Amino acid sequence: MRAMVYRGPYKIRVEEKPVPAIEHPNDAIVRVSLAAICGSDLHLYHGMMPDTRIGHTFGHEFIGVVEQVGSSVQNLQVGDRVMVPFNIFCGSCWFCARGLFSNCHNVNPNATAVGGIYGYSHTTGGYDGGQAEYVRVPFADVGPVKIPDWMHDEDAVLLTDAAATGYFGAQLGEIAEGDTVVVLGAGPVGLVAAQSAWLMGAGRVIVVDHLQERLEKARTMAYAETLDYDEYDDVVVELKKQTDHLGADVVIEAVGAEADGNLAQQLTGPKLKLQGGSATALNWAIDGVRKGGTVAVVGAYGPIPNAVKFGDALNKGLTLRMNQTPVKRQWPRMFEHVRNGFLTPRDMVTHRFPLEEIPEAYHVFSSKLDGCIKPLIVPSAS
Amino acid sequence: MNQAGRGDIPSAYVRDKRTPPPSSDELRARIPGWGVDLNPTDRPAYPKLQHRTDTGAHWDFPERQPEEWPRERSVEHAFVTPVFGTAQPPRGLSGVIRRYSYARFSEGRLAHWLLLVAADRVDAAEHRLRSFASTRPDVPATGLRSEFTRGGLRSRRGRSDARHHLVDPLVVAGPWVAAAGAALVGLRTLARGRR
Numbered sequence: 001m002r003a004m005v006y007r008g009p010y011k012i013r014v015e016e017k018p019v020p021a022i023e024h025p026n027d028a029i030v031r032v033s034l035a036a037i038c039g040s041d042l043h044l045y046h047g048m049m050p051d052t053r054i055g056h057t058f059g060h061e062f063i064g065v066v067e068q069v070g071s072s073v074q075n076l077q078v079g080d081r082v083m084v085p086f087n088i089f090c091g092s093c094w095f096c097a098r099g100l101f102s103n104c105h106n107v108n109p110n111a112t113a114v115g116g117i118y119g120y121s122h123t124t125g126g127y128d129g130g131q132a133e134y135v136r137v138p139f140a141d142v143g144p145v146k147i148p149d150w151m152h153d154e155d156a157v158l159l160t161d162a163a164a165t166g167y168f169g170a171q172l173g174e175i176a177e178g179d180t181v182v183v184l185g186a187g188p189v190g191l192v193a194a195q196s197a198w199l200m201g202a203g204r205v206i207v208v209d210h211l212q213e214r215l216e217k218a219r220t221m222a223y224a225e226t227l228d229y230d231e232y233d234d235v236v237v238e239l240k241k242q243t244d245h246l247g248a249d250v251v252i253e254a255v256g257a258e259a260d261g262n263l264a265q266q267l268t269g270p271k272l273k274l275q276g277g278s279a280t281a282l283n284w285a286i287d288g289v290r291k292g293g294t295v296a297v298v299g300a301y302g303p304i305p306n307a308v309k310f311g312d313a314l315n316k317g318l319t320l321r322m323n324q325t326p327v328k329r330q331w332p333r334m335f336e337h338v339r340n341g342f343l344t345p346r347d348m349v350t351h352r353f354p355l356e357e358i359p360e361a362y363h364v365f366s367s368k369l370d371g372c373i374k375p376l377i378v379p380s381a382s
Numbered sequence: 383m384n385q386a387g388r389g390d391i392p393s394a395y396v397r398d399k400r401t402p403p404p405s406s407d408e409l410r411a412r413i414p415g416w417g418v419d420l421n422p423t424d425r426p427a428y429p430k431l432q433h434r435t436d437t438g439a440h441w442d443f444p445e446r447q448p449e450e451w452p453r454e455r456s457v458e459h460a461f462v463t464p465v466f467g468t469a470q471p472p473r474g475l476s477g478v479i480r481r482y483s484y485a486r487f488s489e490g491r492l493a494h495w496l497l498l499v500a501a502d503r504v505d506a507a508e509h510r511l512r513s514f515a516s517t518r519p520d521v522p523a524t525g526l527r528s529e530f531t532r533g534g535l536r537s538r539r540g541r542s543d544a545r546h547h548l549v550d551p552l553v554v555a556g557p558w559v560a561a562a563g564a565a566l567v568g569l570r571t572l573a574r575g576r577r
Contacts, residue, residue: 007513008506010523010554024447024465050498051480053470054509072445075438090444090465091437099433106444109455109463113489116467122454122480123498126467138465142438171427177420178403198413201420203403210542223413230542244393244400260543271549273499290394304495329433333419333426342415360532363525367547370532 002380003132004358006056009047012359017057020128020136025072028140030082034157035130035377036061037358038086039187040300042366043257044121046270048277049302051110051122059377060086060118061161062130063153066140075141082144084137085327086161088116088127091142102324107138113303115324123303131358133379145331155338157376158188158345165298165325166192166254167334167343170200172296172321173250178203182239182248182288183224184281186214188348188374189298190254194222195343197252206242208235208284210260213350213371221347229261239288247290255281256299257306265307276304286313297322351375454484476505507561523554 005015020029041058043049066080076082089096089104095115096104107116108125116138119129129135137144147156155163166189175181181197183190186209197205206225207218215226227242229235240247257277258270261284269278285295286309295318313320337343350373353361361375393400403409409416419425444464451471453462472480479501487494513520528534538544 007509007520007524010550011520012524013518023468025445047502050495050502052502053476054505055470057469072440074440088465091439092441092444096437096439097433098431099427100431101437106463107465109453109459109466110484111456111489112458116465122467122470126469128467128469139439139444141440168427171425174422176422177406177417180403196419198409198416199419200422200425201406201417203409246392246394246399260546263545266543266546267549271546271553303489304499305492326427330426337415337418340415342418359525360528361525363523364528364532367534367537368541368543369528369534369537371537372532 001133002355003057003128004059004355004377006044006052006058007054010045012045012058012362014356014358017132019134022068022070023136024138025070026139026141027070028066028073028076028137028144029068030062030064030084030130030135030137030144031067032062032064032130032133032135032379033081034063034153035059035379036157036162037131037361037365037375037377038161039189040120040256042362043277043300043302045362045366046258048257048270048273049121049123050304053122056119056121057128057132058119059129059131059135060120061157062118062135063147063157063160064130064135066144067134069140073140076144076146081147083147083156083160084118084130084144085164086117087143087324087327088118088125088138089142090139099326099329100323101326101328111303117324131355131377133355143328145328148335150339151335152346154346154349154376158348158374159331159334159338160327161325162188162348162374163192163343163345164327164330164334165189166194167196167330167337168323168325169193169252169254169296169298170196172298172323173197173200173252173294174319174321175200175202175250177201179249180204180206180243180246181250181252183207183218183252183254184285184288185209185253185255185259185299186211186218186226187254188345190252191217191222191348191373192343192345193252193254193298194218194224197250198223199337199342202250206239206248208239211368214373217348217373221344235261236284236287243290247288247293249290250294250296251285251289253281253285253295253297253299257301259299269306276302276306279306279308282306283309286316286318289316289318291316292318294319294321298325348374349376353377355379454481456484457488474505474508476501476508479504522558
């Protein structure tokens with residue numbers, strides 16, 4: 001089969017690989033019909049995630065058709081069209097039993113601090129991902145869901161991570177009616193977080209970024225006010241001014257470890273890798289929220305430490321809430337919201353690349369060329 | 383107290399917000415779906431640490447996936463998890479470093495992660511060397527054609543992050559230049575030694 005393959009930082013290519021096999025009785029093999037590149041894939045692409053091995057196939061946002069099932073699979077049949085949450089989870093461990101699907105203890109031997117994720121290095125279990133023609137899907141009775149007939153494929157693929165993560169981020173913020181909510185980052189996660197903040201009763205939603213096409217999308221897709229941080233010497237001071245010097249009631253950090261906005265953080269983090277990444281967005285969140293407020297973190301960070309202003313979080317009495325998204329827990333309600341037009345994930349799709357052009361897709365998305373907000377990948381077998 | 387001047391004092395310094403948020407009716411009229419998840423106890427992630435829906439699992443503990451080779455694992459785990467990825471088994475010098483890191487250091491130790499990062503770089507070098515003996519040698523970076531086809535210059539115009547994009551060629555090409563330099567010095571030394 002054809003598959004995206006990692007060859008080292010900034011280097012990927014498409015190679016022939018063997019079609020994955022059933023390795024456990026509850027596995028399924030899925031033929032991928034549509035995949036996406038996630039902003040967190042860029043952390044792997046830039047060599048920031050420990051134990052990213054040469055030959056690894058990335059991709060944790062994908063949908064497809066069931067091609068083969070293991071002997072114990074009861075809920076899926078060959079030919080079913082399925083959407084697959086980015087979490088690999090067993091459904092039965094202490095954590096899964098309590099709804100923490102992203103923290104499953106039975107799927108990742110490499111680390112206890114993170115669950116299993118498709119195509120996201122050996123630190124999350126060593127599973128090849130879905131930027132390929134076929135993918136192994138463990139616990140087929142637990143994770144995948146048949147795509148409803150009415151759902152658009154592009155909405156379905158975005159619900160496997162980016163959209164679900166934005167919606168989850170707004171929930172982590174514990175938004176109360178009338179709250180001022182600041183969303184850092186107008187990427188795919190931030191855009192849905194901004195839409196979701198309204199659903200939870202926000203009185204005001206402000207989205208911060210510096211890329212014009214993304215800010216425009218935040219205004220049109222999420223009805224948000226926007227702040228271009230390039231226009232201010234210090235965007236936190238501007239946030240304070242705009243919130244009557246209180247700060248935001250809730251800040252949703254939807255950027256993660258490669259945040260722009262501070263050259264020193266960029267150089268010491270993503271470029272020279274002297275720390276786990278750039279903590280700029282996290283520090284803006286801590287500075288920009290009001291005392292006693294809530295910071296919700298859904299931007300992705302790896303296991304290597306970051307230069308975070310933890311003392312300010314303590315002294316301001318903040319509530320910090322975060323997790324990888326337990327995607328499937330979000331779906332029943334999100335399906336209603338998508339069907340009703342309250343959440344519109346596919347509005348953010350700007351680019352569609354065939355799998356054979358995935359090196360260009362990564363470079364365009366990584367360097368944010370051509371107004372790219374969300375690129376999809378179409379495997380040739382689909 | 384001088385009441386006349388209080389209107390200028392921002393909300394943070396007095397008891398109530400100066401500017402109340404728009405009314406719920408106004409927001410409902412303007413934003414599709416405003417307030418449909420207003421009740422914090424009726425949101426999908428609530429209540430934390432409770433989940434009342436069937437997950438689909440029909441086992442107490444999953445059947446174990448066959449372990450075809452000694453699978454590296456975190457020492458914080460009691461055993462190799464019943465299901466695991468088999469994508470790229472550890473090989474070569476990078477494999478030795480990875481196995482040592484997993485066996486010796488817990489996830490709480492920075493040494494564990496730094497060794498894994500070092501192994502990643504060794505892995506890349508091992509594969510790069512191997513690729514030079516193949517029909518498809520590695521290049522310093524991929525996807526660069528899009529700089530010309532997708533508006534590399536146009537897209538970056540006026541963007542503050544263009545500053546650190548300038549560092550990318552150094553970060554990407556630096557190790558290649560250093561490796562080529564080291565190889566050249568090595569070959570010269572070898573040649574001198576033979577004379």
